Amino acid sequence: MTRADTSTRAVMRPRISEFIAALIAIGAIIVIVVTLHTNARIERVAVERETRAAKSITSELLKRQASLADRVAIEPSLLGFGPELPQDRALRSVVLAERIREIRGFMMSSQGGLLAATVAGEPAESELPEELAASVVALSDAALGRGGDDGITGFGRVHAGFATAGGRLMIAAAAPLVERDPLLGTTGAVVVLRTLDDDTLRTLAETYGLEALSFQSQLWAPAGRVVLPLAGVAGGSVGALEWRNANPGKPLLDVLGPTAVVVLTAIGALLIFLLRDVDKAARELAASEGRSRALATSDPLTGVANRLAFFEVLQEQTRKARRGGGFALMLVDLDRFKEVNDTFGHQTGDRLLMDVARRLREVCGAFVNVARIGGDEFAVLVDGPISRELASRFAVRIVEELSRSVPIDGKQIEIGASIGIALSPEHGAEQHLLVHRADLALYVAKSSGRGRVTVYDADLEKDSRHRRFIERELRAAILTGELLVEYQPVYAATDNVLTGVEALVRWRHALRGVIPPSDFIPIAEETGLIHKLGAAVLERACEDARRWPGLTVAVNLSPIQVLKGDIESTVKRILQATEVAPERLVLEITEGVLIEDPEMALAVINRLRALGCRVALDDFGTGYSSFGYLKRFTFDKLKIDQSFVRDLADSADSAMIVHAIVSLARGLGMTVVAEGVETPEQVRFLQASGCHELQGYLLGRPMRATAIDHLVTGAKSPALVSVCA
Numbered sequence: 001m002t003r004a005d006t007s008t009r010a011v012m013r014p015r016i017s018e019f020i021a022a023l024i025a026i027g028a029i030i031v032i033v034v035t036l037h038t039n040a041r042i043e044r045v046a047v048e049r050e051t052r053a054a055k056s057i058t059s060e061l062l063k064r065q066a067s068l069a070d071r072v073a074i075e076p077s078l079l080g081f082g083p084e085l086p087q088d089r090a091l092r093s094v095v096l097a098e099r100i101r102e103i104r105g106f107m108m109s110s111q112g113g114l115l116a117a118t119v120a121g122e123p124a125e126s127e128l129p130e131e132l133a134a135s136v137v138a139l140s141d142a143a144l145g146r147g148g149d150d151g152i153t154g155f156g157r158v159h160a161g162f163a164t165a166g167g168r169l170m171i172a173a174a175a176p177l178v179e180r181d182p183l184l185g186t187t188g189a190v191v192v193l194r195t196l197d198d199d200t201l202r203t204l205a206e207t208y209g210l211e212a213l214s215f216q217s218q219l220w221a222p223a224g225r226v227v228l229p230l231a232g233v234a235g236g237s238v239g240a241l242e243w244r245n246a247n248p249g250k251p252l253l254d255v256l257g258p259t260a261v262v263v264l265t266a267i268g269a270l271l272i273f274l275l276r277d278v279d280k281a282a283r284e285l286a287a288s289e290g291r292s293r294a295l296a297t298s299d300p301l302t303g304v305a306n307r308l309a310f311f312e313v314l315q316e317q318t319r320k321a322r323r324g325g326g327f328a329l330m331l332v333d334l335d336r337f338k339e340v341n342d343t344f345g346h347q348t349g350d351r352l353l354m355d356v357a358r359r360l361r362e363v364c365g366a367f368v369n370v371a372r373i374g375g376d377e378f379a380v381l382v383d384g385p386i387s388r389e390l391a392s393r394f395a396v397r398i399v400e401e402l403s404r405s406v407p408i409d410g411k412q413i414e415i416g417a418s419i420g421i422a423l424s425p426e427h428g429a430e431q432h433l434l435v436h437r438a439d440l441a442l443y444v445a446k447s448s449g450r451g452r453v454t455v456y457d458a459d460l461e462k463d464s465r466h467r468r469f470i471e472r473e474l475r476a477a478i479l480t481g482e483l484l485v486e487y488q489p490v491y492a493a494t495d496n497v498l499t500g501v502e503a504l505v506r507w508r509h510a511l512r513g514v515i516p517p518s519d520f521i522p523i524a525e526e527t528g529l530i531h532k533l534g535a536a537v538l539e540r541a542c543e544d545a546r547r548w549p550g551l552t553v554a555v556n557l558s559p560i561q562v563l564k565g566d567i568e569s570t571v572k573r574i575l576q577a578t579e580v581a582p583e584r585l586v587l588e589i590t591e592g593v594l595i596e597d598p599e600m601a602l603a604v605i606n607r608l609r610a611l612g613c614r615v616a617l618d619d620f621g622t623g624y625s626s627f628g629y630l631k632r633f634t635f636d637k638l639k640i641d642q643s644f645v646r647d648l649a650d651s652a653d654s655a656m657i658v659h660a661i662v663s664l665a666r667g668l669g670m671t672v673v674a675e676g677v678e679t680p681e682q683v684r685f686l687q688a689s690g691c692h693e694l695q696g697y698l699l700g701r702p703m704r705a706t707a708i709d710h711l712v713t714g715a716k717s718p719a720l721v722s723v724c725a
Helices: 003-012 016-074 090-098 130-143 198-208 250-296 307-322 337-344 346-364 388-402 431-447 458-480 517-527 530-545 559-563 567-578 591-596 598-610 627-632 642-646 652-667 680-689 705-714 718-724
Strands: 103-108 114-119 153-155 158-165 168-176 189-195 211-216 225-231 237-244 327-335 369-372 377-383 406-408 411-413 416-424 453-455 483-492 498-509 513-515 552-556 585-589 614-620 637-640 671-674
Touching: 016 153, 016 158, 016 168, 016 189, 016 198, 016 225, 016 237, 103 130, 130 158, 130 168, 130 189, 158 189, 158 225, 158 237, 198 211, 307 327, 307 369, 307 377, 307 416, 307 431, 327 388, 327 431, 337 346, 337 411, 346 369, 346 377, 346 388, 346 406, 346 411, 377 388, 388 416, 388 453, 416 431, 431 453, 431 458, 458 498, 458 517, 458 530, 483 530, 483 552, 483 705, 498 517, 498 530, 498 705, 517 530, 530 552, 530 559, 530 567, 552 614, 559 591, 559 598, 567 585, 567 598, 585 598, 585 637, 591 598, 591 614, 598 614, 637 642, 637 652, 642 652, 652 671, 652 680
Parallel strands: 416 453, 498 552, 552 585, 585 614, 614 637, 637 671
Antiparallel strands: 103 114, 103 189, 153 158, 158 168, 168 189, 211 237, 225 237, 327 377, 327 416, 369 377, 406 411, 483 498, 498 513
């Protein structure tokens, strides 16, 4: 933990009493909020219950009125309709039974006209009152089946609803007449209305538990009251039932209200107290901000500037460059650092990085910015105008210094460095552009063999664009099958019989024409496309090999396929899919695989041979060739590099080397193949030396699979036949 971290934590650490007080305040607020929420929920549930009760009241009122209308439709004389009015006042008993003070009756014809009217059983003017006309007609039409409004409720053949007259609520119902008295002479409907009085509302309110139930013409409710809007039979609203809300949660609020005031007052005082301490802490934190910033801009391991600080300085330098200044940006990448880390551990790697940073500061001096911007990548910023030559010499000094071996943990550690350089304003004055161009130069330096210094040049962009083009087109060519596989025949040296073929990938681009493997294979290896490319070539070769049952087919494997892939699974899958016998497949690897990671190479070779495949060592005699490889690794074939075969006629040394290789390989039980055979003299020498198989332009150039079909029928090389003859 850094000193700034310790200081910050000490400043911001709260006292226990403040922490407890804050918890109490938060708990009190939570209790108040929960209480208010609970009260609101209780009140909402109560309103819903009361509303259901009010709806039950309206439903009961309508049912009672519908029942009365149904009786009157059967016996109109109950309301005083007919040629002879009842003298026994039967209607009065009905009114008393229904507890209704005032009843109005209207007899309507089937055409909607008024036939007769009564009030409390007594005849009245045969004219509809203006304020009831629309309601009576609407109910009459509904009873006679001529439609009805949303405010009309049906009870079988009877229809009921609400209306108003003189500002008072009326319950109305209509039923079609049941013709029993021929003297009545009508088939219309009877409409019965009664005024809802206060006594009836009071009785219903007590029955259903509603307090202060009343009817009002407006639809809004004052505070503490609830309304239920009532729809009229003629459309629209006629008013609402209103009652006082029981508010069952009010006692809870009455108890908690004073408590909430006290708690909120205490919380306010507590906040004032806490704000005073926070202000003090803020002042202390501001005092340590400078120290924290200094630590935040340094790399904690090496002590040089970190990535953030470096790019801030770079941005400032680019501003100066746009005003006429200049500087050099150097990206330094350590060579072989990963091997040191993997071999000796991360602790040794960290100490090595610290030593690299120290040496960089010593070489660069106090006026040059040095930063660590990645795991094993550093950056150097040289302020002021600087030429290409001077920048290159300065970078070479850095490479020489970092290439010296140093003792770390009792071991001599030796690494190297590659550097890419971009100059401003020559190579641009924008931060991202300079970083890109320095990085491109660094890539070229590492690709050129490492331990190199490369200054950006416009030609590097062309190479970069070409590489991106090849990568993009190669990716498409693998998917579309644009790549071709040709085969070069391999013959037995003794009897001239065709024994096998070597698969060679070819690319004929639609626009660029033939692109040689030397152009696209390295890019495929760098981008990881080599795995798909290699699998496609292997699959095509095995498919074609099914047509040549007596021949072996050799396929080259890239070091990337062997060391950084799952080549044995790929080989196994393709052999199973094509049904080619494993012993017919020869997998060729180069000595580079053995040098880069011998242990991994040995394990992969053993697994491939366990599948039944043969493994050949290709291009033996070049690079770091060692006869020790032949003893340590088990190969089925050894292929002599064509450079020795080409010089057989002119170099006695080459002849001796070829003879020694053949003798050693035969002694180890390997089949020896000579590549690059182009003259009859080479054939005779190789036959005399004991080579088992020959391959080269003299015997056959790479060709399509259809051409191999014709060779299979002949089986012998015309060139070998003529040499032997």
